[in-house]
Amino acid sequence: MSSFDPRRVRVDTPMLSRVVKGRRLTYLDSASSSLPPRTVIEAIDRYYSLHHANVHRGVYTTANEATEIFEGARAGVAHFLNAPGGSDEVVFTHGTTESMNLLARSWGAANLRAGDVVLVSQMEHHANIVPWFQLRETHGIEVRFIPVGEDFRLDLSGIDDLMRGVRLVSVTGMSNVLGTINPVAALARVAHEHGALIAVDGAQSVAHLGTDLSALDIDFLAFSGHKMLGPTGIGVFWTRREILADMPPFLGGGGMIRDVREDGYTPATGPTRFEAGTPPIAEAAGLGAAVRYLESLGMDALAAHERELTADALTRLAQEFDGRVRVIGPATPEQRGGVLSLDVEGVHPHDVAQILDQYGVCVRPGHHCAKPLMRRFGLAATARASFGPYSLTADTDVLIEALGEAVKLFG
Amino acid sequence: MNNLDDLYREIILDHYRSPRNRGELESPSARVEGFNPLCGDEIVIYLRVEDGVISDVKMTGHGCSISQASSSMMSTAIKGKTLEQAHRVIDRFKEMMTLKERSLDEAEEPSEPDLRSLGELAALAGVVKFPVRIKCATLSWNTLAQALDEVESAP
Numbered sequence: 001m002s003s004f005d006p007r008r009v010r011v012d013t014p015m016l017s018r019v020v021k022g023r024r025l026t027y028l029d030s031a032s033s034s035l036p037p038r039t040v041i042e043a044i045d046r047y048y049s050l051h052h053a054n055v056h057r058g059v060y061t062t063a064n065e066a067t068e069i070f071e072g073a074r075a076g077v078a079h080f081l082n083a084p085g086g087s088d089e090v091v092f093t094h095g096t097t098e099s100m101n102l103l104a105r106s107w108g109a110a111n112l113r114a115g116d117v118v119l120v121s122q123m124e125h126h127a128n129i130v131p132w133f134q135l136r137e138t139h140g141i142e143v144r145f146i147p148v149g150e151d152f153r154l155d156l157s158g159i160d161d162l163m164r165g166v167r168l169v170s171v172t173g174m175s176n177v178l179g180t181i182n183p184v185a186a187l188a189r190v191a192h193e194h195g196a197l198i199a200v201d202g203a204q205s206v207a208h209l210g211t212d213l214s215a216l217d218i219d220f221l222a223f224s225g226h227k228m229l230g231p232t233g234i235g236v237f238w239t240r241r242e243i244l245a246d247m248p249p250f251l252g253g254g255g256m257i258r259d260v261r262e263d264g265y266t267p268a269t270g271p272t273r274f275e276a277g278t279p280p281i282a283e284a285a286g287l288g289a290a291v292r293y294l295e296s297l298g299m300d301a302l303a304a305h306e307r308e309l310t311a312d313a314l315t316r317l318a319q320e321f322d323g324r325v326r327v328i329g330p331a332t333p334e335q336r337g338g339v340l341s342l343d344v345e346g347v348h349p350h351d352v353a354q355i356l357d358q359y360g361v362c363v364r365p366g367h368h369c370a371k372p373l374m375r376r377f378g379l380a381a382t383a384r385a386s387f388g389p390y391s392l393t394a395d396t397d398v399l400i401e402a403l404g405e406a407v408k409l410f411g
Numbered sequence: 412m413n414n415l416d417d418l419y420r421e422i423i424l425d426h427y428r429s430p431r432n433r434g435e436l437e438s439p440s441a442r443v444e445g446f447n448p449l450c451g452d453e454i455v456i457y458l459r460v461e462d463g464v465i466s467d468v469k470m471t472g473h474g475c476s477i478s479q480a481s482s483s484m485m486s487t488a489i490k491g492k493t494l495e496q497a498h499r500v501i502d503r504f505k506e507m508m509t510l511k512e513r514s515l516d517e518a519e520e521p522s523e524p525d526l527r528s529l530g531e532l533a534a535l536a537g538v539v540k541f542p543v544r545i546k547c548a549t550l551s552w553n554t555l556a557q558a559l560d561e562v563e564s565a566p
Contacts, residue, residue: 021414347476348474348475348476348479349475350450350474350475350476350477350544350547351419351475351476351477354415354418354541354544355415358414358415365450366449366450366451367451374451380451380452380453380473380474381450381451409415409419409424410424410427410476411424
């Protein structure tokens with residue numbers, strides 16, 4: 001039985017004792033970045049206070065400690081993901097964006113030829129679109145989009161046609177705008193039946209749903225530390241050991257080599273081949289603490305908590321505003337995460353966010369780095385509220401109160 | 412909620428709800444687009460300049476209340492003005508958006524037509540208390556400055 005209690009998470013999270021504009025902080029921007037618990041902050045503090053040194057090859061005591069912390073974090077992430085090949089499959093990057101670029105520039109550039117198709121979806125973050133456009137420019141690949149239906153879910157009715165010529169399916173596990181949870185397992189089956197591989201942008205799904213890589217038959221996974229209670233500046237690229245072994249290095253430099261001579265170099269094997277330069281060591285210490293903390297909460301319990309909050313918010317937003325506040329995303333909580341993209345009739349999202357700030361409510365206005373999706377629904381921007389493990393229905397109370405003010409002010 | 416009242420003056424909301432000079436111009440002297448890539452605000456300004464006077468101005472685009480009200484007020488402030496007068500209004504407006512401590516009254520004596528135009532524009536003075544919104548208010552003005560450049564550098 002999980003002992004998950006959002007109030008305990010709140011006590012663990014220092015940022016939540018902030019007072020803004022005379023009110024307690026109502027943090028509804030976890031889809032953008034989550035608030036770290038004290039254990040994460042302390043892990044970073046402990047590293048810099050006691051163990052700081054560059055990792056690998058150091059002989060002195062603290063350098064060994066730093067290496068142990070760094071590699072311990074890698075093992076912790078592998079455990080969190082239940083990675084079938086363990087920590088040898090976990091590459092530390094600077095975030096989801098770098099992980100997607102690593103996928104495109106290394107695996108993509110080495111394996112894709114002119115005319116090969118990468119199938120993404122209309123609901124992707126720019127980080128899962130632009131690297132493929134860049135590869136289109138250099139390698140002549142085709143980038144194809146799975147459409148999003150009026151129900152804010154992937155329209156897979158034409159998937160067999162869409163799969164023609166596809167070598168890689170690259171989709172988000174959960175939309176950062178709509179909250180839609182995509183049927184990744186089904187898409188993986190389709191991809192593999194067509195001889196293609198599948199990559200998942202897990203920036204939202206790993207953080208809010210968890211991912212069991214021994215159960216989910218995917219080939220690549222990318223995610224960020226700071227969206228899952230960890231620090232900024234670190235992310236993860238995961239792929240199966242045999243694929244990683246064949247991927248050429250992406251960034252060149254120190255740390256990623258086995259040998260460098262005047263006539264060339266031999267890259268290192270394993271994850272370090274993709275970790276040129278001094279890696280984010282303190283951030284790894286923080287991410288290691290974050291995954292331990294998430295495991296102690298239980299990802300299933302956390303997902304259930306956010307689902308409850310979402311169901312409650314969807315119902316109340318529909319009741320309170322008589323259609324003046326529209327949620328751009330699935331209207332019911334099934335196969336949906338705690339992301340509420342709001343379109344307030346007659347009030348621009350920037351103005352919504354500004355008015356909400358007066359109530360200490362943090363939401364994000366804008367296109368959320370998903371412009372093709374915004375265009376699909378004829379929107380320039382939305383004001384996005386999103387839940388985290390520390391969110392309460394009391395946060396929704398304040399959100400609704402502040403939205404009421406926005407609606408009133410703009411009449 | 413006094414702070415919000417500083418930002419969302421009634422006159423700003425009025426311009427947002429009923430923007431002036433919306434639309435396009437056929438064969439304008441200048442047509443310039445402005446973007447705010449961070450928030451997605453877009454504006455297109457059409458100017459007709461005859462004998463050094465802005466005889467007509469129209470605008471299309473979308474954005475928040477501050478950007479829309481600012482562009483609407485701008486259009487009424489520059490319509491019928493000479494290019495030189497328009498430059499002065501731009502300068503005064505941008506000064507207002509950068510000088511946080513100084514009120515309009517303390518600024519140097521503006522000339523008669525500028526005073527009239529800035530009268531309404533002064534409603535935007537509260538924006539400087541909200542630094543992230545300054546770019547919303549200045550988007551149309553930067554775009555106008557570009558349009559004037561285009562007119563002035565035309566053969």
